[in-house]
Amino acid sequence: MAITVVPYSPEWPQQFSRIAADLGRSLAGVPVVAIEHVGSTSVPGLAAKPVIDIDVIVRREHVDAAIAALVEAGYTHRGDLGVTDRESMAEPDEPRRNVYVCVEGTLHVRNHLAVRDILRRRPDLRDRYGAVKSALAQNPGLDIGAYLAGKSPVLQEVLAESDLTAAEKDAILRLNTGT
Secondary structure, three states: OOOOOEOOOOHHHHHHHHHHHHHHHHOOOOOEEEEEEEOHHHOOOOOEOOOEEEEEEEOHHHHHHHHHHHHHOOOEEEEOOOOOOEEEEEOOOOOOEEEEEEEOOOHHHHHHHHHHHHHHHOHHHHHHHHHHHHHHHOOOOOOHHHHHHHHHHHHHHHHOOOOOOHHHHHHHHHHHHOO
16 A cells, blocks of 8 residues: 655644544543543644544553453444553544553553654754655655665654653664564
8 A cells, every 4th residue: 555645734633633633522531631632633734644643541550440341432442552551442433543441651652652752843854854754755665664764864854852862763673664
């Protein structure tokens, strides 16, 4: 399946707001720390795959309850997909989205928030990252693994601005490149 990267859309924050409100209602009985818009669609001006990425952040002891509530709301639980402390939920309807139930304070959450926040305040990095993503998407035979690996060098530049440790940045690099 080809990777599609499109110019930024001002509809993405609005879509996130509607989805987050629905998630909030579905999770009303679960103590949720935060529902965060992450990924490229959360950065104004950044080209992105047109899929809203959302981290539902909970304390470890509430992960199972959050998953159960989202399954009840029509989501399909897909497991952790190889990322510890992050449970993937497939959307029941449009718009396309990746919803993850994440344990508070874990590297996955801190990585997502750091990348989002740095790209929001650094237009030079945002634009370089967008150009890399758009160039990668021009290859019709590119799979998602090669796409993630191809973005990794610029993502490491972004993460150089974060408070993540060298070991954490290396762990993210290994996850993104499959090494």
